[in-house]
Each structure stands twice: as C-alpha cells, then as structure tokens.
Amino acid sequence: MSAPARVAVAGAGAWGRNHLRVLHGLGALAGAVEVCEASRDQVRRDYPGLPVWGSLGEAFRHGGPVDGVVIATPAPTHAGLAAQVLREGRGVLVEKPMTLEAREAQGLVDQAEAAGRVLMVGHLLLYQPAVRELKRLLDSGLLGQVYRIHQERANLGRVRSTESALWSLAPHDVAVLIHLMGEAPLRVAASGAAFLQPGLHDDVHLELAFSGGRSAHVHVSWYWPGRRRALRVLGERGMLVYDEADQSLTLHRKRLLGGDTLRRLDAVDDGTVRVFEGPGEPLRLEDEHFLHCLASGSRPMSDGRSGLDVIRVLERADAQLLGALPPTLKEV
Structure with missing residues (x-):
C-alpha cells in the first residue's frame, strides 16, 4: 500500500488543532504553520519532532514533502493563503467560509482548474x-x-x-x-x-x-x-x-x-x-477524502465550485x- 499524501496545517487555533490531531492519527501530518509563537510552542509540545513553521513560505522553502495544505486560519486570510498554496503547485483544503467575497472564490476556482490542483472546501456536514x-x-x-x-x-x-x-x-x-x-x-x-x-x-x-x-x-x-x-x-x-x-x-x-x-x-x-x-x-472522513483526492487527482465532493455557490x-x-x-x- 502506498504511503498517504503529506499535508501541512496552516493555523493551530481551535479548529486547526482538530485537523492536526486527525491528520497525525492518519499518518499524513507533514507539519504545522502558525504565526503565533506561543501556539507554535504548544504544537511542538503536543507533537514532538513535528516541523513547525512561522509562514507558508518557510514551509515551502525549508520543509520536507508537502502535497497539500489545510487552511484553518481566520476567514479574512483564506483567499490569500489558498492562492499561495495553489501557486506552489499543492492542493488545498480551505476551511469555511472559503472566502469573504465571490470574486475571490471565483479566482481560486479558476487558479485551481488552470493548474490542475485540488481545491476543497471544509463543508464538514x-x-x-x-x-x-x-x-x-x-x-x-x-x-x-x-x-x-x-x-x-x-x-x-x-x-x-x-x-x-x-x-x-x-x-x-x-x-x-x-x-x-x-x-x-x-x-x-x-x-x-x-x-x-x-x-x-x-x-x-x-x-x-x-x-x-x-x-x-x-x-x-x-x-x-x-x-x-x-x-x-x-x-x-x-x-x-x-x-x-x-x-x-x-x-x-x-x-x-x-x-x-x-x-x-x-x-x-x-x-x-x-x-x-x-x-x-466527519472531520476524519473529510480529511480522508482530501488525502484521497490529493493522491488520485479526483474532484472533491465539496469542491471549489460548490464553495463558490455558497459564497455567492x-x-x-x-x-x-x-x-x-x-x-x-x-x-x-
């Protein structure tokens, strides 16, 4: 059996910590990205030896293999961070709301489709x-x-x-x-x-x-x-x-x-x-689905276009x- 895709989690707040827990349990956690120093220290205590970076750029420059990123940061940052992940050629799971503007959501959909990358939205239910x-x-x-x-x-x-x-x-x-x-x-x-x-x-x-x-x-x-x-x-x-x-x-x-x-x-x-x-x-099922889509290239059930419909x-x-x-x- 092939190894699962490797996924980094951006944002180690309340919900990001849940993704960290689930992806770690699935053997797919590549690292964490967190701007707050105290939160980075907490992640290091919770997951000894796990790479922890202060920015996405640092993760991409100095990290190991990262196939995808979960964006679990505050909503106003979603569009910019997801676009950065897609520019780096990785798949991305963006927590809800996908963006705060339909224009931004449409831009992510267009970017993902042009690059042939996975864009998934965290519509957990x-x-x-x-x-x-x-x-x-x-x-x-x-x-x-x-x-x-x-x-x-x-x-x-x-x-x-x-x-x-x-x-x-x-x-x-x-x-x-x-x-x-x-x-x-x-x-x-x-x-x-x-x-x-x-x-x-x-x-x-x-x-x-x-x-x-x-x-x-x-x-x-x-x-x-x-x-x-x-x-x-x-x-x-x-x-x-x-x-x-x-x-x-x-x-x-x-x-x-x-x-x-x-x-x-x-x-x-x-x-x-x-x-x-x-x-x-459901979070485990959602993250498993993200890993499957990263490995197979298949379209997520909660893909970018469904996320765009919600934002509209x-x-x-x-x-x-x-x-x-x-x-x-x-x-x-």
Whole structure:
C-alpha cells in the first residue's frame, strides 16, 4: 500500500488543532504553520519532532514533502493563503467560509482548474454519515417531491469580530441545502439584527427559492438561549428530521391530502420511525477524502465550485442585510 499524501496545517487555533490531531492519527501530518509563537510552542509540545513553521513560505522553502495544505486560519486570510498554496503547485483544503467575497472564490476556482490542483472546501456536514444518508433517501424518492427544507443553527456561542453569524454559521447549512437540492438557489432574501457589533449581524434568517417551486428557510444565531441544531425536510409523502445532536434521521409519516374542494385538507398521521442513527467523525472522513483526492487527482465532493455557490449566497444575503442589493442571484 502506498504511503498517504503529506499535508501541512496552516493555523493551530481551535479548529486547526482538530485537523492536526486527525491528520497525525492518519499518518499524513507533514507539519504545522502558525504565526503565533506561543501556539507554535504548544504544537511542538503536543507533537514532538513535528516541523513547525512561522509562514507558508518557510514551509515551502525549508520543509520536507508537502502535497497539500489545510487552511484553518481566520476567514479574512483564506483567499490569500489558498492562492499561495495553489501557486506552489499543492492542493488545498480551505476551511469555511472559503472566502469573504465571490470574486475571490471565483479566482481560486479558476487558479485551481488552470493548474490542475485540488481545491476543497471544509463543508464538514457534507461528510456526516447521517447527511449522506439523508441525501440518498431524498434521491431515492422516499418523500416524493420535496417541498421545503427548514434549518436551524443557534446557540449562545462564540461571537467573532471578523465575521457575522451569517458568515460564521450559515456556510454549514447553505452547503447542505445546495447538496440536498442538487442546485444553487435562484433567489435569496435575508433579514436579521446586529445588536452586539455594528454591521456584524448576530441573528439572521434566510429565505431561499429553488427550481420547481421548492424553498428553504435557514435561521442562524449566536445569541440564543439554548442549543438548536436541526434540519427538517417537508415532502409530498412525509417528512424527514435530521437531529445533529444524536446524528439521527427520523421519518414522520405525516402529510396533508387535498380534498375535493380547495377548502378541505385531510391530515394523515401514520406515525414515526427512526431510519438512521450512528455517530461518525466527519472531520476524519473529510480529511480522508482530501488525502484521497490529493493522491488520485479526483474532484472533491465539496469542491471549489460548490464553495463558490455558497459564497455567492452569503455575499448576496449579507448585502441585503446591509440594505444594498435585491434578492435575485442569477446575475451574480
């Protein structure tokens, strides 16, 4: 069996440390890049003998073989660092949000495709086994026509000063929506409130329209009294609920049947059944997928173009929150 690709992690903060742990366990960790001296010292204590560099340039000049880089630094740095990795001829996994502008995301997509390099985005939920099973069930026609998807991601969480709750939390849910619907939305309308920091919204609602009359609603907030993580799919033949807390899928055999007049609807309730449960480690699955793509040259499931679709939605929603743009997406 050939050795796995060698991957460096740029950024040894809270999430970067998770990538370090997983890639080390997979035998694929080439080193760490971190600008903070105290964080570099911590990495050296955690992984004795691991190369630790102060910059990507130093890693490429003085490091050993590095086939790819995970970018787990603050969001405003993503575009520049990912572009640097691609210029060096390596593949890159960029944590969400891929960039903070669609123009930058498009530039990375063009750069990766011109160089024939892997560009992957850290849309972690797409690698969650329960979400993959949800996609399979919807594609199988279990619910018939999908009418609407509701998503909620709220908690009293970590407030950021460089990005809003929209940019911090919604990439997860928008990526899943696009994946489940099989296309980017046609329209998006956003509303919300910025009460902790001017211009950075803390509580956001998105309304999205897809082809075939399908729609979706997303609510994200980091100023909320309790933890809420749920996705509900409303379909022609029933409803599916994904509970992120216990990684389960529950089928609700409930629906409304049209009567012989427009004023009559008959409610049908045939009970509920758990159709999937089983925790997985999505970050391990995501990093394994990145290693596979580096070795094979195959296109990632969460590739640069899917990341671009997400950024276009977020950019348009953010502009609406700031009162700058209408909801139509088609000209973006």
